[in-house]
Amino acid sequence: MHSVESFGTHDGPGIRMVVFLQGCKLKCLYCHNPDSIDMAGGKEYHIEELVQMAIKEKPYFGKNGGVTVSGGEPLLQAKELIPFFKRLKEEGINTNVDTNGRVLNHFTQELLDDYADLVMLDIKHMTEDGYQYLTGMPNKETTFNFAKYREASGKKMWLRYVLIPGITNKPELLHALGNYFKDYKTIEKIEIQPYHKLGVHKWEALGWEYQLKEARENTEEELQATVNILKDYFKKVKIN
Template sequence: MKTTDNILQVHSLESFGTHDGPGIRMVVFLQGCKLRCQYCHNPDTINTHGGTAYDIETLVQRAVRMKSYFGVHGGVTVSGGEPLLQAKSLIPFFKRLKEEGIHTNLDTNGRLLNHPTKELLDNYADLVMLDIKHMNEDGFQKLAGAKNKDTTFNFAKYRETSGKKMWLRYVLIPELTNTPELLHKLGNYFKDYKTIEKIELQPYHKLGIHKWEALGWDYELKEARENTQEEIDAAVAILNQYFKNVKAN
């Protein structure tokens, strides 16, 4: 992926997002991801050579024009793909947003913790939404198509040390990620974290299958079923034992 510090490779933009952080948000979906999650509902964001080049200031001014809609809690969320592949460019982007008094949120899988990422986290990311793919290494590799080697957990530890706000996101796939054992493991691992404000559970759905087919890719979870409401409620009940704010989207 070819980038310069004042350019972001963007897959798409959403003006009035309500599921990507607090309040009403402008959501910038960046192009490129090193994972190939079996349940990805935007597989067209994976290719690191796609997207449209946007000048950072153009995006900032778009956000400024929306400030009246953001209100007290809203702002800008950068998602993907995996936004930290473009961390160097996110630093000046988030810096400018904060200069304009706009709340910044980073939606990430947390597998990159290099110097640009640390600078972004330390100085410019008001909130991080961290996607926990799986609590076991074998399960992670099967779902995401790559090794994790505790990188996501190291990222979480770094954010916790900073004392800055974090949400966790976890996709519920019956028998694969939505099991009592895994949910208790998630709870026990993160129960003492002080920075976690919310756990967001994402019930599994198949809305992205047509995108996989359009790309000519095999969708490996065709046989997976969606959660029943009882299963979703049970998952929430388990995590409520560990966290104060658990929500199923």
């Protein structure tokens, strides 16, 4: 594990305990937790220890809250998440996975099919070149294959999309995003993540060069224009 956050309000429905797992195969240029990328970092926790932490916070979850696993990329540890989510379900706690969708093995499938109430899927870019530029890895189709699998299950999914001026906020990309997913029945909403530089100091602490220094934050007009485009394709569009 990388860290645990209590009372998270931007990581799924309601108030949530957010478990950030260590390790990710991508190295997104805008990553605000670059210290979670290295697979060798983090601290080991026993599953039951985490379950008991969630039980203590359960009174604050209310009707919609619960536990979200994020990262890093949590599905790199899908095998271990199965017994964790199973225990959470036994305690009546809602479960959510925040993922980039690159891992779709039989452990992931079991987790999604049997124990994940919600999946939040991060759409990096709508073109292969753009995906590789932002993440350092090829093959955007892994994310889309993941989305198809979740859609086929009939279970809830949210999309997330980081809006970077000049890179991901182009109207043609937003229309491509909408057109690709417009017929999906399981997508409850799409969350737009405005670009920010809150993690730059972490890159510097690691001795890494932050390559989006010239990128600026979104204007209110740009955010509204994005909503205006996407609202024609999705049931709900939210700016986080």
